[in-house]
Amino acid sequence: MSTVKIGWAGLGNMGIPMAGNLIKAGYPVQVFNRTREKEKPLLDAGAESAGGLSALAANNDIIFVMVSDDDAAKKTFSAGDGLLADDVSGKLFINVSTVASETSKYLYEQCRQKGAKFLETPVSGSVKPAQDATLIILVGGETDAFEQAKPVLDKLGKLTLHLGPVGVGSAAKLAINYLLGLNLQGLAETVLFAKAGGVKTEDMLTIINEGAIGNGITKLKSPAILKGEFPAAFALKHLAKDLRLARAQGLDAPLSEPLYSSFKQAQDDGLGDQDVMAIYKHLDQ
Numbered sequence: 001m002s003t004v005k006i007g008w009a010g011l012g013n014m015g016i017p018m019a020g021n022l023i024k025a026g027y028p029v030q031v032f033n034r035t036r037e038k039e040k041p042l043l044d045a046g047a048e049s050a051g052g053l054s055a056l057a058a059n060n061d062i063i064f065v066m067v068s069d070d071d072a073a074k075k076t077f078s079a080g081d082g083l084l085a086d087d088v089s090g091k092l093f094i095n096v097s098t099v100a101s102e103t104s105k106y107l108y109e110q111c112r113q114k115g116a117k118f119l120e121t122p123v124s125g126s127v128k129p130a131q132d133a134t135l136i137i138l139v140g141g142e143t144d145a146f147e148q149a150k151p152v153l154d155k156l157g158k159l160t161l162h163l164g165p166v167g168v169g170s171a172a173k174l175a176i177n178y179l180l181g182l183n184l185q186g187l188a189e190t191v192l193f194a195k196a197g198g199v200k201t202e203d204m205l206t207i208i209n210e211g212a213i214g215n216g217i218t219k220l221k222s223p224a225i226l227k228g229e230f231p232a233a234f235a236l237k238h239l240a241k242d243l244r245l246a247r248a249q250g251l252d253a254p255l256s257e258p259l260y261s262s263f264k265q266a267q268d269d270g271l272g273d274q275d276v277m278a279i280y281k282h283l284d285q
Helices: 015-024 036-044 051-057 070-077 101-113 126-134 142-153 166-197 202-212 217-228 236-248 256-271 276-283
Strands: 006-009 027-030 063-065 092-095 116-121 135-141 159-163
Touching: 006 015, 006 051, 006 126, 015 027, 015 036, 015 063, 015 126, 027 036, 036 236, 051 116, 051 159, 063 070, 063 142, 070 092, 070 101, 092 101, 092 142, 101 116, 101 166, 116 142, 116 166, 135 142, 142 159, 166 202, 166 217, 166 256, 166 276, 202 217, 217 276, 236 256, 236 276, 256 276
Parallel strands: 006 027, 006 063, 063 092, 092 116, 135 159
Antiparallel strands: 116 135
C-alpha cells in the first residue's frame, strides 16, 4: 500500500468511482461528503470517513475536491469552516470540479497564502470512463505540484495533460464541453429532422454511427434516444452551467448563444437532473 494518504471531498456520480479507483490502486483513502450516506460504497471498499473538511485536510497529503459548481468549491476550500480552516502547509489540494478559470485562480491564491499547493484537474469523460479509469485529466498548475500528483492522477485516467498554469485546465474543460454540447444538440436536431421526414430513428442513428460523422458520443448516446430514457451519466444541468461559464469567460462564437439557450430551456423545463442527452426529449415537443 502507498504511503501517500489521499483525501476526497465530494462523492457524486464521478467522485465515487474515481476515489474507488484510488483505493483499488492501493492508496489509503479518507472521504467526506456532506450527505454522509454517499460515503457508504467507498467505506465498504476500504475507505475511512473523515469527521469534517478540516480533518480531511489534516489527515492527508493530497486532497481531491469534486463538487458541483464554483460556489460549492469556494465553500469547500473556505478558511472559515472548510479545508483551509487550519494549518495546511505542505498539503497538495486538487480541484477536479469544473469551475471558471477565475475561480481556479482564486482557490490557488487561497491555498498559496496558507502554504499549500494547488492544482486544477477537471476531466474529460463521464461515469463509464470514470469507472474504467480512462478519463482525460486536464491539469493546470505549477510543475512541482503536477509532478507530485501525476502518479496518483495516472490511476484515474488514460491520459494526464499538464496544459499550463492554473486557469488553463479550466479553459480546456469549458472548451471541450462546448464541443460536447454542439455534438449533442446536432445529434438531437438531426434525428428529429429525419424523423419528421419519415426516417426511422434507428435507421438515422445507423446512418450517423456507421459513417464518417459518427463518433464516440453519438454511439454512446444512441441507446438512450432509442429507449427514450435518460438516466444521468452527466446531468444536463451541469452542461448548462458549463456553457454559461464559457459564455461568461468570453465565448462568443455564433453557435454559443443558441446552444446555451437550448440547454438552459431544457433545464428550466425540469430536465436538469436527467442526462445531457435529454436535450433530445426537450426538442421533441
